[in-house]
Amino acid sequence: MDKQTRSVLLVISVALTTLWVGAAGAVVVDDDPLKSANWDDLKTRFFGDAKVVFDDRVKVVAPIRAEDSMNVPVGVNVEALGEVEEVMVIADLNPIVKVLQFRPLAARASLSFRVKLQQATPVRAIARTRDGIWHAGGMWVDAAGGGCTAPSVGRSTGNWADTLGQVQARIWNPAEAGRLRFRVMHPMDTGLAPGIPAFYIEKLSLSDAAGVKFMDLETFEPVSENPVFSFDFRPGRAPRLPLLLSGMDNNGNRIQAQVAQ
């Protein structure tokens, strides 16, 4: 390609990208800033005709290079969007794309967790605001791979059944805008390792002693084994203790825990 052709193409691509700066100083664009080959397909598959924009108020934090493809830390925060109804997290190039989906309800619109990656891929959060628009943000994570097709450690050592569904949890600063962290013992098998069927937690929800729902979470195969989550509470919306965590896996095993401190 010669210089002239290149500069013409550059002009065209700039023209195609409509870029506007929102009231809160947010930068919103229509074209995928991560230049993922299959974004258009995924967009149709998950969002149909709904409007999807790329919005820098959607924050995704992850390492640039995954050190352990079975446990890649990801933090999502979409509070800058205001009221958010639900948030989806996907890894474009994973064999199983959808990682999880959550509705923040009375909790803050932020969540930390870990994911299995099969190769280098964009990791994105896409959040739906009340007007029905989906706001996407994310980053590329480089990964040596194999995270989705390797057996879980629990399968390899054979002891996963001894601890299945056990919960360890702790609340920090419950009186203020505190945080709940918990770990659920579960192999989270993807079904892609030979001879091991998919076996994963599908639902987790969090409510307080007064019956207020704080978070609904749907999880899928790519969430890491023995998953650890961090939820944050809103200022002025401290939960009444104890918290109740309940959930279920795809085999119907129930997860239930009360968290008092």
Place this chain on the structure above:
Amino acid sequence: MNGLRALRWAVFLVAGLSFPIEAALDYMLKPRKVAPDTYVFVGLAEDFSRGNGGNIVNTGFIVTADGVVVIDTGSSRLYGEQMRRAIAAVTDKPIRQVLITHHHPDHFFGNQGFRDLPIAALSGSIGGMKEEGVGFADNLYRMAGDWMRETEPLAATQEARPGRSTIGGHDIELIELKGHTQADLVVLDHTSGVLFAGDLVFWQRAATTPHASIADWLGSLDRLQALKWKTIVPGHGEPHADTRGIEQTRRYLAWLDATLRKAAAEGRDMPDLLQMKLPQEFADIPLVREEFARSITHLYPGFEQRALAGGGKS
């Protein structure tokens, strides 16, 4: 694109393809004399890449009257072979012994270049080479590309025994320590005063922790500091004549340990740590951001589980 331009491109591409690839894959290993009879191939303060081919590690050799002692063999078959040629350019004495400091791939993947010779490592390291070598190789082929051609993890063939022996007029002591990995071999030449510290010491290159026990590592650094030596060859970073490498490694590890412990006690998650500002003292050390991110993955789950176990669930 007009015809002439297309032709020019075609000529350029063909010329590029026919250029001998071998010529590009030269580590340019230049031995640096750090003491009488003692040489180091000083690696770059970088991570593995297609640009450097894994020339990121310090390897070395001691020329004794009874032959050459080699310490570590580098990151690929090619590195090992080129290192052997570079040694032969310095001395015509035969190599009598190869020593490997620990089981990380940048230290032993050149073993194929020395496969006709006795290659010794601590038994804990030999186990690690056998168990993890293939996984290391997959990752290095991905990161360093063509430089890795025909590299296969070849484990050490002899068990190194700690102790002191005289080899060709050099009083050489092998010391078994741990902390960077489960078995870290240190080579101290009492005759020249050179200490080959392996990856227990990093200098101006952030320490790596995939198999680290920080408590053991700090104990080993105290042992190294107490030994008598004149020149220290860190696993990564310039050789030097004082304790600055030991001290920098110790301060960084102590900070890392304290930071992760405090974060776990405060209920932080890994993404919070990834966004943390690093202290001024470490912010300018090459690769510290990357290594800190890796260390979070290696070490944080342990701290986190202890913190979660202290909570109330039922």
